[in-house]
Amino acid sequence: MAEINSDINRAKEILDSDQLIGLPTETVYGLAGNGLKAEVVSKIFEVKNRPHFDPLILHSHSLEAISEYVKEIPETAKILAKAFWPGPLTILLKRNNKIPDLTCSGLDRVAFRIPKHPKALSLLKILDYPLAAPSANPFGYISPTNSQHVQQQLGNKIPFILEGEISEVGIESTIVGFENEETVIYRLGGLEVDEIEKLIGKVKTLPHSSSKPDAPGMLKSHYAPRKNIVLGNIEQLIDQNPTLKLGILSFCKHYKEAEMSLTLSESKDMHEAAKNLFSHLRKLDESNVDLIIAEKVPSEGLGKAINDRLQRAAVKE
Ligand code: TXA
Ligand code: MG
DSSP, X not given: OOEEEOOHHHHXXXXXXXXXXXXXXXXXXXEEEETTOHHHHHHHHHHHTOOTTSOOEEEOSOHHHHTTSBSOOOHHHHHHHHHHOSSSEEEEEEBOTTSOGGGGTTOSEXXXXXOOOHHHHHHHHHOSSOEEOOBSSSTTBOOOOSHHXXXXXXXXXXXXXXXXXXXXXXXXXXXXEEETTEEEEEEOOSSOHHHHHHHHOOOEEOOOOSSSOSSGGGOSSOSBOSSOXXXXXXXXXXXXXXXXXXXXXXXXXXXXXXXXXXXXXXXXXXXXHHHHHHHHHHHHHHSSOSEEEEOOOOSSTTHHHHHHHHHHHHOOO
8 A cells, every 4th residue: 555644855765766756636636656767657547557648747836937848838728827827727838848748648739727625735835746646546537636546546556645635616627728829728627727728818618539639538428436427317226227226416405315315516506516426436336336327507607517517427438
């Protein structure tokens, strides 16, 4: 099992010896290693069982540090960085040759994020390299939002998890990039698109693609529990499945008919709903229910990103 410890100097020691750690961030926990070394990045792909076509996000502590690894920082990127970093936003930038091909799956852009989590930020400040960190789950499975989730899933494959309490946002970062003069959203996430549009005007949101995606976080089936999950009208789904032990994930209402009934937010608060999403899905997946049924939340604010995750958790391919 991995050592779980909140000491950032211990974390640095392990990272400096080219090993991987579990990294707390405000979105989800990451599986982190030196993003400038191909052999370390290669371990990340291996531990996660992640296909090499799915590039990693680099984490840094300042725009100045990031500028060392990219060809240019467009004006719009600077505006977004100033407003939302540190925070749940990832920005795609043209990379230079200090970054190994493997980190970016050979693409000409690199994804960067400055996380807001205090532990992650203080660790990044004492390192002299950015950390490559995908979510710390086996590829395709539910993302972890606390250190125990990481221990359960990857504890036998990594030496250390930096303890940092629960992820406050609960879903992965929003990913933006620039195509010609246009700002494009590649993945909905913890920063609302409305917030971005308030600042820089209308942006384009890419639809999902299931093969050779530009951002594989957009694969149709992803973030999925091992049990079957169906998405729809909960009352109808209860009627259609009278003989099964049901696990229900609803937006705000409890259901007595269920073996286990969890609500994302009784007070209909989208931030609370996002924070609970992955941990509730995990509880249902680990319970003795036969089938998980869930409903979409209102498609406003973070609700869009929550629905995106629910939809992909429900697709089996
Ligand atoms: O909140 C987050 O973003 C978390 C925490 C740990 O920071 N990380 C995360 O990483 O969600 P991951 O690996 O689960 O998702 C990374 C997504 C992938 O879908 C990947 O395709 C996209 O970012 N991405 C990374 N680099 C890219 C690039 N150069 N071009 C297009 N998409 C890229
Ligand atoms: Mg992930």
